[in-house]
Amino acid sequence: MSQWQNQFQQQVLVIGFFDGLHKGHLSVINEAKRIARINEVQVAVMSFFPHPKAIVADLPNSFQYLMPLEDKQAVLTELGINTLLLVHFDRDIASLPSADFVQSFLIGLNAMHIVCGGDFHYGARGIGNTHSLVKQGEGHFQVSIVELMEYGGEKISSTRIRHALAKGNITILRKLLGKFYSVSWCPQNGLLPFYSLRAPGVYEVKLHYKNEIISCSAQVLNEKEAKFTHDFNHWSPSIKIEWVRSIGRF
Ligand SMILES: Cc1cc2nc3c(=O)[nH]c(=O)nc-3n(C[C@H](O)[C@H](O)[C@H](O)COP(=O)(O)O)c2cc1C
Numbered sequence: 001m002s003q004w005q006n007q008f009q010q011q012v013l014v015i016g017f018f019d020g021l022h023k024g025h026l027s028v029i030n031e032a033k034r035i036a037r038i039n040e041v042q043v044a045v046m047s048f049f050p051h052p053k054a055i056v057a058d059l060p061n062s063f064q065y066l067m068p069l070e071d072k073q074a075v076l077t078e079l080g081i082n083t084l085l086l087v088h089f090d091r092d093i094a095s096l097p098s099a100d101f102v103q104s105f106l107i108g109l110n111a112m113h114i115v116c117g118g119d120f121h122y123g124a125r126g127i128g129n130t131h132s133l134v135k136q137g138e139g140h141f142q143v144s145i146v147e148l149m150e151y152g153g154e155k156i157s158s159t160r161i162r163h164a165l166a167k168g169n170i171t172i173l174r175k176l177l178g179k180f181y182s183v184s185w186c187p188q189n190g191l192l193p194f195y196s197l198r199a200p201g202v203y204e205v206k207l208h209y210k211n212e213i214i215s216c217s218a219q220v221l222n223e224k225e226a227k228f229t230h231d232f233n234h235w236s237p238s239i240k241i242e243w244v245r246s247i248g249r250f
């Protein structure tokens with residue numbers, strides 16, 4: 001921390017796990033970019049790993065992630081984010097009082113403006129909220145709170161996307177993510193770590209490999225086995241699969 005604390009120019013900071021980088025996350029990031037442009041400073045994203053809920057619930061190995069860190073990093077880069085500050089989330093961090101987190105992680109890292117959604121929480125027992133953030137940052141940084149983006153009268157969230165995936169509800173995923181959900185799949189071993197798989201069933205998919213995009217169907221049996229109507233076994237070590245729509249269950 002002390003190394004980083006001396007290193008940063010003033011910056012706009014967004015904080016959160018950002019699993020899947022759904023439409024709600026993008027509205028927070030876009031607002032941060034807008035503020036950064038006006039102030040001629042850079043945007044940094046502060047994220048955590050593993051997921052705070054996995055540590056607090058003591059389920060480090062069974063948490064269902066939507067994307068691995070490498071994908072998150074790649075999407076953030078595409079979005080023009082200059083810095084990803086990745087905090088290793090463990091029990092010590094989980095028990096850090098909210099005011100201490102603000103002091104060392106936000107003020108200490110020279111944040112001039114924090115952008116978050118209305119439901120943002122931080123600090124021990126997740127007690128810190130947008131009101132305390134404004135108070136604890138007084139004289140140091142400003143806070144902008146972005147209106148929560150909804151779809152169908154319900155907040156868009158990573159949790160909702162995980163639930164939709166578990167039910168095989170494909171159509172709604174595109175509305176929440178703004179794009180098809182995609183995973184990396186290895187012909188020999190199945191789903192790569194830190195992705196989630198759709199419920200067993202038959203799906204229309206798009207396979208991406210090098211510059212080719214092949215539409216076919218996939219019969220998903222479990223995380224290790226799926227039968228595709230296109231033979232891509234010679235494509236290794238892994239390919240990207242976009243899930244387009246559900247064709248049926250079995
Ligand atoms: C310093 C710190 C301590 C935290 N401690 C807890 C905790 O004890 N219990 C909990 O459920 N979440 C805890 N969290 C997680 C937050 O409640 C929240 O999930 C996380 O900051 C990500 O924000 P987001 O859910 O809005 O993305 C902590 C977060 C931070 C930054």
Ligand SMILES: Nc1ncnc2c1ncn2[C@@H]1O[C@H](COP(=O)(O)OP(=O)(O)OP(=O)(O)O)[C@@H](O)[C@H]1O
Binds near residue numbers: 024
């Ligand atoms: N629908 C939304 N509209 C606007 N901001 C959002 C939305 N969802 C999350 N955010 C904001 O994005 C940041 C990161 O949130 P976070 O990673 O907790 O997303 P989440 O989808 O709520 O996750 P989870 O469902 O796992 O709790 C926070 O500032 C949060 O308030």
